[in-house]
Amino acid sequence: MSNLKDIRAEEILISAIAEMLDGLPHIAVGASSPVPGAAAMLARARHPEKTRVSVLGSEKNNFFTDGGKELFDCAGQGRIDAFFLGGAQIDGQANINLVSVGDPDRPKVRFPGSFGSAYMYFTVPRVILFRLEHTPRTLVEKVDFISAPGTSEPHVYRPGGPYALITDRCLFSFDREKGVFRLASVHPGHTVEEIREQTGFEYDEPAEVPETPLPDAETLAVIRGSVAEQLAEIYPAFAAEVFGLGKAA
């Protein structure tokens, strides 16, 4: 049995995300997402004959040969099974905002921009939302700018959409029919009450909420071994901070 003291919060997230990716044929990871990137690599390590991983900005974990557009063309054809999106703000309908806070023409804060979100959210079946800051400031009732909508009118072509939202405190699943999140598990050291207090939107909460499982010893060994090593090529700062690794030569 793993000891909570020795396990980093990132490792719990990596392990929980990998569970949602288990056995999928093709997982794609966008820019600046070290934790989802690690989870995808963990999923691949578990099923090396079944699972492919494409990481944007990586040389070793990117097999595309047709330039920046190929990832999106692939998604449009249904060749990508899971993808990750974040959001400066995420609301209760799973709308995400990657653009700005306040009036978009005179924003209080400006973020990088929407990237491929407005497209991948529609075309990839299992989009996992990932946000490390879980506060009423980030998980809001209504986003200030919709980079990508969480749900669409029934006649809009949309094989893809939100599957789950994972934060530093908990995991929510998303019910696409109802258009609401449901509290799925609470990470060790956090409470259901705390989640209620720190979440700016309404969500469903079952009577019994399980704790997010800790990674077992075998999983931890893979994360700290081959996954950490592969991650160092793409996210050197993250790998150095979390795993104490330098960039591989």
Next chain:
Amino acid sequence: MDAIRLDLEGLAARVPDEAKIALPPDYSYCAMALVRAIIARGVKGLHIIGVPALGFQADQLIGAGCVATVETAAVTLGEFGLAPRFGAAIKSASIRMLDGTCPAIHAGLQAAEKGVPFMPLRGVIGSDLEKRRDDWIVADNPFEESDPILMVKAIQPDFAVFHAPLADRYGNVWVGVRRELMLMAHAAKSSLVTAEKIVEGNLLDDPVRAAGTIPGLYVGALAEAENGAWPLGIPGGYDADAAELARYVEMARTEEGFADYMAGNSKEAAE
């Protein structure tokens, strides 16, 4: 036909005020040395297009006051964080921002590449991006009942501006798998290219090379620029200079710091 070969200043001189230029993202082949030469010329009113996202090139062009319009899916410095001069320009509303999404930019360029007026694209419907763009229209799929689909107007840049590991005297430019550069070159009216090395032979003679080579047909002029992507890297070539990029991000937090950085930089280039 021999290509027009210039130095960096000569290449920069071909970019007039208000030109529409397409630029690659930081992880592709960026002509940073050429961008510095464009800044040194004091070009104004540029419309820059990220294919599909922008980084250090855009932040420096914006900070130097060269840019009127930014059309991109994002402006990011990756692990170095938010782009400081871009953020400041947005907050003071000194640039016009056309927020897009990666595949819509690719689609617009593909339309231009084919010489057609627009390209349909899935997704995007119902986003605030779509509501704020008058060059995107939601129309009906003419082949199906009740199937709304986004139409992205063709994007034809005046110039594609990028770097490459290798070019030849005929203006053929090898980009390997970085084919967003090929898309940019096909879509733009002309391309201004820097290369680590310009060789005398013909890159198209080698079938292995030819598949990843942009023909000279699309290239208006080129210049040799060793380390032309510095302080960014080139995939398969050299790594980014992380210390230098961090120094930029630190200094560019303020307008004064940015000016000092750029002044030091041009001094270094002159030496």
